[in-house]
Amino acid sequence: MVHLLTRALEVRGWKPPELARRLCELGAERGIHVGTGKDGVYRWEAGRRPDKPTQYLIAELLGIPQQAVDLDPWPRWLALDPLQQPTRYSWDASGAVQALAEVSGRENITMDRRHFTLLTGTTLTASLWAWLTADPAAAGQITQARRLGETAVARIEERVRQMRHADDVDGGGQLLTESAAGFELVVHLLKDRSYTDAHGARLHAAAADLARMHAWATFDVHDTCADGIFKAAMHSDHASGDTVLGSHVLAFWSIAAYNTDRPADAEVMTDAALSAARGRTTPRVEAMLYSRRARARARAHQNNPAAFADLDQATELLEAAGQATGEDPEWVTWFDQSELLGAIASTHLDLNQPDRAESTFIQAAALFPAERVRTHTLFLARRADAQWRQNDPERACTTAHQALDLTEEISSHRAAGPLRDLATSMRERTEIPAVRDFRERIAATLAA
Numbered sequence: 001m002v003h004l005l006t007r008a009l010e011v012r013g014w015k016p017p018e019l020a021r022r023l024c025e026l027g028a029e030r031g032i033h034v035g036t037g038k039d040g041v042y043r044w045e046a047g048r049r050p051d052k053p054t055q056y057l058i059a060e061l062l063g064i065p066q067q068a069v070d071l072d073p074w075p076r077w078l079a080l081d082p083l084q085q086p087t088r089y090s091w092d093a094s095g096a097v098q099a100l101a102e103v104s105g106r107e108n109i110t111m112d113r114r115h116f117t118l119l120t121g122t123t124l125t126a127s128l129w130a131w132l133t134a135d136p137a138a139a140g141q142i143t144q145a146r147r148l149g150e151t152a153v154a155r156i157e158e159r160v161r162q163m164r165h166a167d168d169v170d171g172g173g174q175l176l177t178e179s180a181a182g183f184e185l186v187v188h189l190l191k192d193r194s195y196t197d198a199h200g201a202r203l204h205a206a207a208a209d210l211a212r213m214h215a216w217a218t219f220d221v222h223d224t225c226a227d228g229i230f231k232a233a234m235h236s237d238h239a240s241g242d243t244v245l246g247s248h249v250l251a252f253w254s255i256a257a258y259n260t261d262r263p264a265d266a267e268v269m270t271d272a273a274l275s276a277a278r279g280r281t282t283p284r285v286e287a288m289l290y291s292r293r294a295r296a297r298a299r300a301h302q303n304n305p306a307a308f309a310d311l312d313q314a315t316e317l318l319e320a321a322g323q324a325t326g327e328d329p330e331w332v333t334w335f336d337q338s339e340l341l342g343a344i345a346s347t348h349l350d351l352n353q354p355d356r357a358e359s360t361f362i363q364a365a366a367l368f369p370a371e372r373v374r375t376h377t378l379f380l381a382r383r384a385d386a387q388w389r390q391n392d393p394e395r396a397c398t399t400a401h402q403a404l405d406l407t408e409e410i411s412s413h414r415a416a417g418p419l420r421d422l423a424t425s426m427r428e429r430t431e432i433p434a435v436r437d438f439r440e441r442i443a444a445t446l447a448a
Contacts, residue, residue: 003044003045003046003075004075004076004078004079004081005041005044005045005058005075005078006045007078007081008062008078008081008083011081011083012083012268012271012272013271013272013275014271015038016038016041016042016045017037017038017041019041019058019061020036020037020038020040020041022061022301023036023054023057023058023061024036025301025304026057026060026061026301027054027057029301030057032053032054032057034054034057036050036054044075049074049075050074052069055069055074055077056069058078059077060264061264062078062081062082062083063081063082063083063262063264063265063268064077064078064080064081064082065080068080083268089235092238092239093190093200093204093239095235095239096190096204096207096232096235096236096238096239097187097190097191097239099231099232099235099236100183100187100190100207100211100232100235100236101187101191102228102232103211103228103229103232104180104183104184104187146193146194147193147194147195148189148193148194148195148199148203149199150199152189153195153199153202153203153206156182156185156186156189156203156206157202157206159182160182160206160209160210160213161330163175163178163179163182163210163213164209164213164330164331166178167213167216167217175213175214175216175217175220176214176217176218176220176221179210179213179214179217180214182210183207183210183211183214186203186206186207186210187207189203190203190204190207200239201239201240201241201242202240204236204237204239204240205236205237205240205242205245207233207236208233208234208236208237208240208242208245208246208249209233209245209248209249209331211229211230211232211233211236211249212230212233212248212249212252212253214226214229215229215230215233215252215253215256216252216256219255219256219259219260219414220374220414223259223260223414223417224256224260225253225256225257225259225260225262226256227253230249230252230253230256233249234246234249234250237249243276243277243280244276244277244280244281244285244329245329245331246273246276247272247273247274247276247277247281247285247289248273248285248329248331248332250269250270250272250273250276251269251270251273251288251289251292253266253269254266254267254269254270254273254292254293254295254296255292255295257269257296258295258296258299258300259414263296263297263299263300264300266292266295266296266299266300267293267296267297267300269296270289270292270293270296271293273289273292273293274286274289274290274293277289281329282321282324282326282327282328282329282332283317283318283320283321283324284317284318284321284324284328284332284333284335285328285329285332285335286314286317287313287314287315287317287318287321287335287340288314288332288335288339290310290311290313290314290317291310291311291314291335291339291340291343292343293310294307294308294310294311294314294343294347295307295343295346295347295350297310298346298347298350298351299350307347307351308347311340311343311344311347314340314343315340318335318336318337318340334372336367337367338364338365338367338368338369338372339364339375341360341361341363341364341367342360342361342364342375342379344360345357345358345360345361345363345364345379345382345383345386346379346382348360348386349382349385349386352389354385354386354387354389354390355386355390357382357383357386358383358386358387358390361379361380361382361383361386362383364379365379365380365383373406373409373410374410374414374415376406377403377406377407377410377415378403378414378415378418380399380400380402380403380406381400381403381415381418381419381422382418383399384396384397384399384400384403384419384422385418385421385422385425387399388422388425388426393426393429393432393434393435394432394434396422397434397435397437397438398434400419400422400423400438400442401438401441403415403419404419404441404442404445407419407445408445416445419442420442423438423439423442423443426438426439427439
């Protein structure tokens with residue numbers, strides 16, 4: 001029988017030296033000495049038992065509740081590894097439709113870590129009907145015909161592209177409703193209509209990205225990581241046969257995870273995304289994925305050189321993207337030098353290097369396309385935080401006001417959250433007029 005620890009490593013794509021490295025890094029963060037190397041991991045797989053402090057660290061790395069270590073002996077508690085739990089649905093088209101249907105069309109709003117019900121009812125929004133009826137041939141196939149053809153499928157794909165662009169510009173507020181409506185529509189078509197295998201694959205790809213956008217908008221607006229809906233997106237992606245699109249879903253899932261205090265989960269997600277995409281896609285896609293893993297590693301492991309190694313790799317790949325002959329997927333064209341610089345600056349900030357963070361945010365701002373208002377707002381807020389950490393409240397408040405100006409143009413809690421946190425950190429310095437003015441303004445803005 002395969003040891004449970006061996007299985008845990010296999011599903012993550014780790015070898016024993018990788019587990020040993022991660023344990024030593026996590027132990028250093030927690031103040032626990034871990035002298036284990038790869039040979040120690042091999043001995044555990046052969047039947048030895050790690051001491052209790054090390055078992056707690058292993059549980060934390062694998063996302064297993066630490067109380068499991070006290071309730072069951074080693075290695076039995078490893079059976080609670082979330083990545084080894086049987087999935088409720090098969091990884092085929094039928095299972096994908098079941099997974100999608102479970103998270104679509106519910107009337108009540110409930111949010112928790114594993115499940116998320118959509119915010120709309122059973123009808124489409126007015127804007128969705130508008131784009132359907134703008135193309136009578138597509139509308140006829142979608143609303144009346146039993147069999148879907150190229151016109152309807154292409155129309156749905158075009159709407160997905162439009163929503164993706166709207167998210168870059170406006171944020172999650174409008175996207176939350178529209179992605180839910182589009183998602184329900186495509187799930188209905190997959191369940192109740194007929195189509196060729198090729199059109200079915202494209203519909204599953206559209207459903208995967210709509211689910212990804214809806215889960216992302218949920219995080220953007222409600223600061224919640226909608227695991228259930230991200231997982232449904234992965235099922236639909238698998239049915240589409242587009243493994244690289246699944247890496248795209250995982251990249252966004254990882255951002256929601258590490259921003260809701262689950263950096264270890266985020267690192268596992270990005271590891272899987274890179275394993276699935278490496279060598280199968282363009283340099284730009286790989287660069288984006290390396291940057292996401294760097295962000296997760298910076299959150300999970302303070303002073304982790306691996307985070308900057310990933311950013312160096314992302315930089316090399318993005319430079320290569322300019323000379324690459326293959327065509328990038330449409331969904332990754334937003335990842336450019338400004339986005340990479342923003343990721344580098346954010347990593348410096350996470351590792352408490354505010355001077356380097358500020359200078360890199362300034363470089364990123366000079367390259368940002370004007371329409372990416374949400375990302376520009378977010379990075380301005382982080383730049384203000386970097387200035388505050390350098391004990392420069394006047395400049396921090398000036399930059400924060402610039403970010404607040406931009407929040408009035410978008411519907412994104414994620415962009416406003418760092419400004420609220422910055423105002424909270426300034427509460428002991430209200431004798432400074434600039435601080436007082438900023439705190440009063442953000443209180444009024446967030447209350448509106």
